[in-house]
Amino acid sequence: MYAVSKKFQLVLQNVAKHISLTDGEAEFFLSQLQEKKIKKKEFLLHAGQSCNVISFVTAGALRAFYEDADDKQSTIMFAITDWWITDITSFLNRTSALISIEGVEDSELLQLSNDALELLYSKVPKFERFFRVLMQNSYVREQTRVLQTLSLPAEQRYQNFLKKYPAIAKKVPQKHIASYLGITPEFLSFLRKKKPTRIS
Amino acid sequence: MYAVSKKFQLVLQNVAKHISLTDGEAEFFLSQLQEKKIKKKEFLLHAGQSCNVISFVTAGALRAFYEDADDKQSTIMFAITDWWITDITSFLNRTSALISIEGVEDSELLQLSNDALELLYSKVPKFERFFRVLMQNSYVREQTRVLQTLSLPAEQRYQNFLKKYPAIAKKVPQKHIASYLGITPEFLSFLRKKKPTRIS
């Protein structure tokens, strides 16, 4: 293993969850990454722009959200340390983004452009597998979310969120969790106040 | 190109959308497929079973759905000709399925077991790319669905469904579309009756 900074170790460990790289492959992979810092409330991506990078979070927290004509925001996803985040639709199709991404805290990222990713696929085909697994996991997550939205009331979706993403729940304000769950901040506040529903 | 039946041509054309195969690779791929027929109302997968195949639809229509303790069904997805369908969570993790899949019509399938798929990955690594693209597209679809569920009222989600999947809308009963949209059949009926909302 090379003597690399902590953030590079983090991304290599993330990759190592699914594929194993030689030293040379790891070195090439790291050479394709760009470091970036984002402050709290700063935008990594504005709706309308093209999103040509996928970002790995080494520190901080971000959120991706859609804003409709009435300024109502819907949170698509959060990303904290060890997560990947992008507007996948814009990134894959090279279209302009429908969503925005902003820092929830000051954050540090390692970014891969879509050109760099294509180069990576051709030089180290193993990465096809890595991103296949990444996409599979993302698909499973979203499908599970759809399923819960269809079948569970807001209170249980909130409980499940707390259980599944405790680290995120600690970092992001409640109103963003509400917009992730598809309810208003006021109603989430109401849910938190009432005694949890017990099954008799 | 080999002299193959129409259903094999169909799956080869589907694969050819994303990768190109030599005759030998195509032949090997086809050799891993199992044919299966499912009648209307027959189950391809029962919740609780393990789902160790992914199925390509060559004819007919199917639906995947979750059924909760109160017998309320939530439709996860439909699949008609030229679509792939499976319980992706069960298929990937080899866990027992939470959802069921049943025929909406008499249907014909070509199936790939997860063992056959692993073999395919090792013999023809190009398929890593193919399934990466398949998973990417599925992820984009589900994320778009989450976004619409969060940001649009039922009436617009129904209109968008009709526009996006006209072929499916023609084949499946309304109550299943309702359960896909997350509303009751009665309310969908109500939405259809009223004049479409015009923007003044």
Next chain:
DNA sequence: CGCGACGTTGATTTGCCTCAACGATTGTGG
């Protein structure tokens, strides 16, 4: 023909939203 599945309609209820007001906390400029 008769039965079950499907879509429809209407009355009533409910889960969640809207709007408005109010403390508590955070952050920021003077």
Next chain:
DNA sequence: CCACAATCGTTGAGGCAAATCAACGTCGCG
């Protein structure tokens, strides 16, 4: 270091979108 504004969570009154429940007509099919 304080004053003030901005942000956040909370509370409550009233309203709306969608659910529930029940009844009924139609149609395809055994």
